[in-house]
Amino acid sequence: MRTEPISRRELFVGRSIAGTAGICPPGATPQSLEACTGCGRCAERCPTSIVRLADGVPSIDFSLGECTFCGECSAACPEPVFVSKGDTRFAHVAVVKDACLARNDIACQSCGECCPEQAIRFRPRIGGPFLPELNEAVCSGCGACLSVCPVGAIGLRARDMETADV
Incomplete structure (x- = not known):
């Protein structure tokens, strides 16, 4: 059973947005995410609330909004997860x-x-x-x-x- 909130579109259309799972936050890489302890500070500080913990590591959920590349997730992280600062585009x-x-x-x-x-x-x-x-x-x-x-x-x-x- 799904426990996280769903978007209005998901409610009316009856499906989730495909192809958005497993996207690393800006400045993080799949390799650097191995250093993540799952503290959730990045998700707490995200002003658009698109950073979510999935299996204990941060990922982006664009169904909730957009990334403004503000750097709050990177600034809040106590571990070396965000290897590059000031990224303004995704891969x-x-x-x-x-x-x-x-x-x-x-x-x-x-x-x-x-x-x-x-x-x-x-x-x-x-x-x-x-x-x-x-x-x-x-x-x-x-x-x-x-x-x-x-x-x-x-x-x-x-x-x-x-x-x-x-």
């Missing part, structure tokens, strides 16, 4: 899937309106709603677009190696 980018309302002739721009980096823009087209275009070079992977999509059409994928070092 993944957002992906607009085929279930997108705009791609199915229904006007919606919720993902673009909430994107703090303006990585999702909408291209006009004749005879239908504007189509989303994602600029992967600008996308920080913050997850702002995931929680606002009414149909869960935004996913995550690993950043290309060429783009990751930019």
Whole structure:
């Protein structure tokens, strides 16, 4: 039985947002998480409450909101879990899937309106709603677009190696 709270979308749609489990907080790596004691200070200090302890280690739950890269999780951690300070992007980018309302002739721009980096823009087209275009070079992977999509059409994928070092 699930004990953590569910989002409104999960309640009405009847499913959780897939593809968001196991994401390390900014500055942490899967290897550095081995030093985590599970104290939960990072989750307590997260202003958007997206850092959750999963199996005793912190992970990001974008269904609850976005990462602002404030560094509070890193500052609160007494262990050497956060190996790099001041990270402003994740190792993944957002992906607009085929279930997108705009791609199915229904006007919606919720993902673009909430994107703090303006990585999702909408291209006009004749005879239908504007189509989303994602600029992967600008996308920080913050997850702002995931929680606002009414149909869960935004996913995550690993950043290309060429783009990751930019």
